[in-house]
Amino acid sequence: MIETQNQGCLLAAQYHFARMAVDKAKLCPVDATRSNPVPRVAIVLERNGTLLGWAAKGYGGRVHNAEGVEVTFEAKSSEHAEKALLDNLVDVDLEGATAYVTLEPCTKRNRGEPCANLLIARKISVVHVGNCDPNPDVGALAWRIFHQHGVTVRDFPGDLRNEARRDNAAFFSKFERSTKMSDGGSFDYSSNGGKRMMGPAGLEFKTSWGNRANGSIHALDYAHNVCLAKNCTEFCQIDDPGRWLEDSDYTKPVKEGEIVIFQNEHGFALIKVIRVVTATSTTNAELQFEYELRYR
Known part of the structure; x- marks a missing residue:
């Protein structure tokens, strides 16, 4: 009975700190x-x-320093x-501490040490993560690094994960949907069934992608079929996208540099494949692309 009560208290404390992290993230000036x-x-x-x-990104936070004094700081x-908080706890021994982070700590940075490494260096023993980073360059790689260094990784409760994701809807959307008439992007095509939305709500194209090999990918559309703009490498070379539908199929292999055409009742989505990387033990699958939407 005592063990059950202790377990209940532990779960309640974990929920409390995860709840605090989600609430503090709302302070971020985004x-x-x-x-x-x-x-x-x-x-x-x-x-x-x-x-x-x-600490909250771009806002600041509050710490109890080595003397136990509460100190507020800006960032x-x-x-x-993560870095802002650790820098303000530089004189505090954090060995055995537990972290609650609303978004997966980064494992790659253009400048400075990645946050996952910083947490490991300060001997944080457990990291609770709200959401996996949707960026295909870094998403889910923190688990591998933490596990390699003996750091336990736990999930936020489902309701808090969902709330944190809703609060980050704009950030997640840029890896799930492209709303401009022409633009580019990248995403992990091995996640979410390989789906990527193109176009504004009500006029969107639903594109799907499947694994093939480095430098090549399968474009899929079981409802409307897809086709290649053969020997075309620039959108300006394509006058009438429908011209290529005579050789359409539910799937087409597309190499880097080629343009695949998706269609629906609203028109055509021309997508040029820029780069394809298959998943490995140290990297995520990634499709980089440029696109142009043409409505009837």
Whole structure:
């Protein structure tokens, strides 16, 4: 009976700190209308049920320093929440602490040490993660790095994961849907059934992709079929996309540099495959593309 009660108290404490992280992430100053919105991210650190500190990306946070004094700090807009918090706990021993992060800690950075490495270096023993990063360059790679270094990884409760994702809808959307008439992007085609939406709501094209090999991918559409614009490498070379439908099928292999054409009742989506990378033990699958939408 005592063991059951202790387990219940532990779960309640975990929910409390995960709830705090989701709430603090709401403080992040994010402009969701930007064409390239940044994510809302917050981290909470605790040990044995005692709060050590928290931080929100681009906002700041609060810590209990080595003397036990509560200190409030501000953070640069570009600074990751994890680094901001750890920098303000530089004199505090964090060995054995538990972290609650609303978005997967980064494993790659153009500048500076990735946040996953920073947490490992400070001997954080458990990391609770809200959402996997939708960026195909980094998504889900933190699990591998943490496991390699003996760090336990746990999930946020489902309701809090969903809430954190809703709060980051604009950030996630840029990896799931392209709304402009022409643009580019990238996504992990091995996730979410290989689906990517193109176009504004009500006029969207539903594109699907399947694994083939490095430098090549399968384009799929069981409802309307797909076709290749043979020997065309630029959108301006295609006057009438429908001209190529005579050689359409439910699937077509597409190489890097080739243009595949999806269709629906609204028109055509011309998609040029730029780069295809298959998944390995250290990288995610990734499709980089450019597109142009042509409505009837």
